[in-house]
Amino acid sequence: MAESHPPNRPAIHDSDTELIQAINSGREDLFPELVRRYEQRLYTFGRRMCGNPADAEDLVQETFLNVLRYLKDFRYETKFKNWLYRVAASTCLKQRRKSKFAPERQESLETLEPEAAAVAADSVPKWVQMPLEKLLNEELAQTLQHAIHSLPEAYRLVVVLRDMEGFSTEEAARILTISDANVKVRLHRARLFLREKLKGYFDHGL
């Protein structure tokens, strides 16, 4: 049997492939379906990355506009979702510099050094032993959100992608175009930073 791979045969086929092929072959009227599939995820990502809702909205809109511009270049080498996050992450990095809401000062990297975080403890603290559901409340969510927003952006992106959006190390590395090792280093630093903030919160609250 003859080799029947057309040159544009998708390397990766997922639930979005047919929709994207249709849009790219002229059915631009189907673009709203792509928006419907991803606006919630992207908006949540935006709220996690940006300090305020207006910036999150800008991020979602700019990301979809970039998708509209560059969808033709999508080569099916990754899942569409991962490509979309790559567009969103780079849009986010560009946009931050323009935002009137962007904080003037972010935490310095020294506070993320493991040496500074590796402090003595003579017992496992209470907030670690309590059932997770007992800890969860609005105040904790806000403390965590605030801590995430005070991370330098390169670290925030990694921890949001890995621990909140659920991407693997390899996926996060491709989305951010950095090495796996770099993802791991940044993730560890970011988690240590968040842990310090949570520790401060629980030391006063429990």
Added chain:
Amino acid sequence: MACDASSHPHCLELFEKLSEYIDDELAPAERREIEAHVAGCVACLACLQTLRRTVALCRTGADHPVPEEFSRRLRSALAAPPRGPA
């Protein structure tokens, strides 16, 4: 016992790998080394458990609902995208 770089270099060395341990990204020998160490070092056990809990708390984050008003604006912006440089 302090989980301290200067007095306990081994603790710090393991401390650097705790995220990979939590993510199950270590080789079996490294895993076992950490498990053996935290069994006898309460400072490192506390480091591991607090870090693990931090990750668990991050994972509980819920979606932020899209404001309806924004959703409408988004659709009309995309229906008539601004003409940028080609």
